Amino acid sequence: MKVKVLKIRISDQFQNMDEAILNDYLERYDIVDLNTQLVQGDINFWSVFINYEEKQIKPTSSKTNVNPDEQLSEEETIIYDKLKNWRAEKAKESQLPPYIIFHNAHLVAIAKHKPSNFEDLENVKGLGKAKIEKYGVEIIEVLENA
Incomplete structure (x- = not known):
């Protein structure tokens, strides 16, 4: 303990x-x-x-698991950069450190998975219901404009 x-x-x-x-x-x-x-x-x-x-690692999960050290494609890198810029703005508005909004690994997972709706967001590992409700619409807008 x-x-x-x-x-x-x-x-x-x-x-x-x-x-x-x-x-x-x-x-x-x-x-x-x-x-x-x-x-x-x-x-x-x-x-x-x-x-x-x-936390005990759960062996089975329906969520998409992405290795944050994995290389991003050119398209995924563009999405990742746009997500980082969005997160920085949110952090500044909320007066919070950026990692409280989302960790880099979450942004990588979103860039790789490219969710287009709330159901897709729920399948990205590390994204809880509260964060999806709070930021989901904005994340999907960032992805649509990427």
Whole structure:
């Protein structure tokens, strides 16, 4: 079992970013136990203590699995670059690091799979329902304009 401590600062400037980091972490690991404590001082924040384990790899999946180190074709590279530009704009608008929007591996998978609708997006490994609902329409627009 592993341990991680995260801080959720209670301020308009940092709270959304800190919550996004926590949510991303909770998505990526199997959480065994989670404890929180409100810490008050010059900067008020929630301290989040997480006991976790690495996620077990599921042997069978209907989702498209793409190796992020695999070479992209010329067309896929163009799509990937457009997706990276879109992600950078989203990150700036949301005041979040780009990897919170999508990891590079997700962008590679989208560029290779070239989904044309929500059902296709659901078949791309690493794309959860929440991110598809939040960004799906925009991703499909980027792909249509690539």
